[in-house]
Amino acid sequence: MKIKTKSKKVNRAWLNDHVNDPYVKLAQKEGYRARAAFKLKEIDETLGLVKPGQLVVDLGSAPGAWSQYLRRKLSPRGAAAGELNGTILALDILPMDPVEGVQFLQGDFRQPELLARLEALLAGRQADVVVSDMAPNLSGVASADAARVAELVELALDFSLKHMKPQGALVVKLFHGGGYSQLVKHFKETFKVVKPIKPKASRAKSSETFLVGIGLQAQK
Numbered sequence: 001m002k003i004k005t006k007s008k009k010v011n012r013a014w015l016n017d018h019v020n021d022p023y024v025k026l027a028q029k030e031g032y033r034a035r036a037a038f039k040l041k042e043i044d045e046t047l048g049l050v051k052p053g054q055l056v057v058d059l060g061s062a063p064g065a066w067s068q069y070l071r072r073k074l075s076p077r078g079a080a081a082g083e084l085n086g087t088i089l090a091l092d093i094l095p096m097d098p099v100e101g102v103q104f105l106q107g108d109f110r111q112p113e114l115l116a117r118l119e120a121l122l123a124g125r126q127a128d129v130v131v132s133d134m135a136p137n138l139s140g141v142a143s144a145d146a147a148r149v150a151e152l153v154e155l156a157l158d159f160s161l162k163h164m165k166p167q168g169a170l171v172v173k174l175f176h177g178g179g180y181s182q183l184v185k186h187f188k189e190t191f192k193v194v195k196p197i198k199p200k201a202s203r204a205k206s207s208e209t210f211l212v213g214i215g216l217q218a219q220k
Contacts, residue, residue, distance in 0.1 A: 023201045027065070031080060033097075034065035036133060038201035040171070041069055043210055047195060049129050049169045050074070052085040057118075057127045057163070058102075059109060059156055060134030060173075061090035067099045070131075074101075089121050109134070109155055119163070127164045131171040132156040146178035153183050153211075157190060161216065169214045176207040187213045 023035035032038075044050050050073045058067050067090045072078050074086035084101040091105040091114065098104065103121055107114035134156065136148035153172050160170045170191070174183055187194045191213030198209045 021203075032065045032068055033063045035201055037065035037069045039199040039210065040066045040131060040133075042199040042201060043171055043197050043212060044069075044073065046197065047169070047212060047214070049171070049212070049214075051128075052076070054128035055087045055089070055122075055125055056129045056131065057159075058088060058090040059130065059132040059159070060092055060152075061102075061104065062092035062094040062096040064090070064096045064099050064102075066131055066133055067096075067102045067104075071099055071101050087125075089118065089127075091118060109152075109159075115159075122163060127160075127168060129169050129171070130156065130160045130164055133173050135173055143178060145175075146180075149174055150179045150183060154186075157186065157213075160213075161190070161219070164216070166216045167214075168216070169212060171210055171212050173208060173210055176209060184211065187211055190217060191215055192217055 021035065023038050027035045027037060050056060050070060052074060054074065056070050058070060061067050067088060068080065070088050071084065072080055074084055074088065076083055076085055081100045088102045090096065090102050091107065091109060093106070093108050095106055096104050105114060105117055109115070132152070134152040136145070136152060138145045153174055156170060156172050160168065164170065174180060184194065184196065192215035193213070195212045196209055197212060202208050
């Protein structure tokens, strides 16, 4: 009974924080599906990653807030609908409601079949920017969770090495803890510029952070 009561208290506290979160309110006001849109917005505005005419790939895109932000950024008027100056390809293992102008694939990024479908949409083109909000379901077992996070980051890295322009940029989500320093080291070995960013929209209590790699180093 105590465990249930504690769980209810935790859920109530989370719900209270969520309802009163200024970024949740701002997302509702601006028509974004999740507060996560403002994480990518801050990263992009800080580093100037997304520009008109680009091809952007959104990995782990559901529920679609990052795709919504990208769609507006690539619109000549910053609109959620209408003209689009660029290409956005999105994929996730979960379903995602359509975002106008975004080509979405549902499936497991680790499966060759889905990668083949994504490569068909790329049609030989290379991405200017790859963004990944992919995250595993965390179990609470530190070593296992670190391994799951690392696997998804490595998948995004591998995809970028094969399908991104040499001067392109990769944004990934990761968590402070086991394996973090190794992932940063790998990024520094892969990219010319590496920037860790903790956006203001990322909750202070969360160990979530983002790592940005810009410009691929010549691979040995």
